Amino acid sequence: MIDKNSKLPIYYQIEEWIKSEIEKDSFKIDKLIPSERELIDLLGVSRHTIRQAIGNLVNQGYLYRVAGKGTFVKDRNLIYKENRYSSFSEDMAYLGKKLENNLLSIEVDKASQSIANRLSINENDPVIKIKRVRIVDGTPLSYEMAFINRKIVGEMDRDVAASSLVKHYEDILNLKIGYANETIESVLVTEKTANKLNMSLHSPLLLVRSKLFLDNGQQIHYTKNYFRGNKYKFTIKLNR
Known part of the structure; x- marks a missing residue:
C-alpha cells in the first residue's frame, strides 16, 4: 500500500x-x-x-x-451553477479534470432557417459550424455541435476550434460575455452519437442547448451538447 x-x-x-x-x-x-x-x-x-x-x-x-x-x-462529475455562466472548459478546470477536444470538423456555411432562428440571425448569413468530441480524463464525455455568428468572430482556424471558444472570445477578440440561456433534457443516445462517445445504444444522455450572448445583447453562438448521462450532473442554485 x-x-x-x-x-x-x-x-x-x-x-x-x-x-x-x-x-x-x-x-x-x-x-x-x-x-x-x-x-x-x-x-x-x-x-x-x-x-x-x-x-x-x-x-x-x-x-x-x-x-x-x-x-x-467530492462528486467530481457534479457541475454547480450559481447565478454565473461558466464554460465547460472552466468547469473541468475547476474540478481538476484533464480536458481534450477531438475536433471532428469545422466549416463555414450559410445559416439554414432553423439555425438562423436559434442563432438570432438572418437565413443565409455566414455561420461557423464546429463538431467535436470533448474527452475528460481519457473518457469521451460529450459530443458538441457549435454554430457561431461569423459576422462577430471573423475567421477561425482549427487550433481555435479545438480549444476553449469562450476563452478565445474574451482573451483574443476582447468580447464581453453577458449571459447564457440553457435548456437541459434527457434523451436516448442514437447510433451516430453512441459511436462518437463509445456508448451502447439506448444509454441515457443529457442534451444541453445553450445560447450565449454578449453584454450588448448580441448572440454569439448556439450549441448542442450531448453529455453521457452517467458522467455529468448539474446542481443549480435558485433564489426565491
Whole structure:
C-alpha cells in the first residue's frame, strides 16, 4: 500500500491510494473517508503526512471538509451553477479534470432557417459550424455541435476550434460575455452519437442547448451538447 523505500514521497503515495479507493467506489461520494487517526493506524505514517495528502486532495477537488464532521468524497462529475455562466472548459478546470477536444470538423456555411432562428440571425448569413468530441480524463464525455455568428468572430482556424471558444472570445477578440440561456433534457443516445462517445445504444444522455450572448445583447453562438448521462450532473442554485 505504502512503500517507504520508494523514491515517491509518502504523501503522494497516500494521495494515489485514496484516489484508487474512490475509483473502486470503496470510498463513496458524499461519504466520510477514514479519520486521521484511522489513516495513521492503517498506513503507519505521521499525522503531518496524512494532513498534507488530504489537503492536496481537497485542493485538487477529490475531497471536501465539513467543520466538526470530517472529510468527505467530492462528486467530481457534479457541475454547480450559481447565478454565473461558466464554460465547460472552466468547469473541468475547476474540478481538476484533464480536458481534450477531438475536433471532428469545422466549416463555414450559410445559416439554414432553423439555425438562423436559434442563432438570432438572418437565413443565409455566414455561420461557423464546429463538431467535436470533448474527452475528460481519457473518457469521451460529450459530443458538441457549435454554430457561431461569423459576422462577430471573423475567421477561425482549427487550433481555435479545438480549444476553449469562450476563452478565445474574451482573451483574443476582447468580447464581453453577458449571459447564457440553457435548456437541459434527457434523451436516448442514437447510433451516430453512441459511436462518437463509445456508448451502447439506448444509454441515457443529457442534451444541453445553450445560447450565449454578449453584454450588448448580441448572440454569439448556439450549441448542442450531448453529455453521457452517467458522467455529468448539474446542481443549480435558485433564489426565491
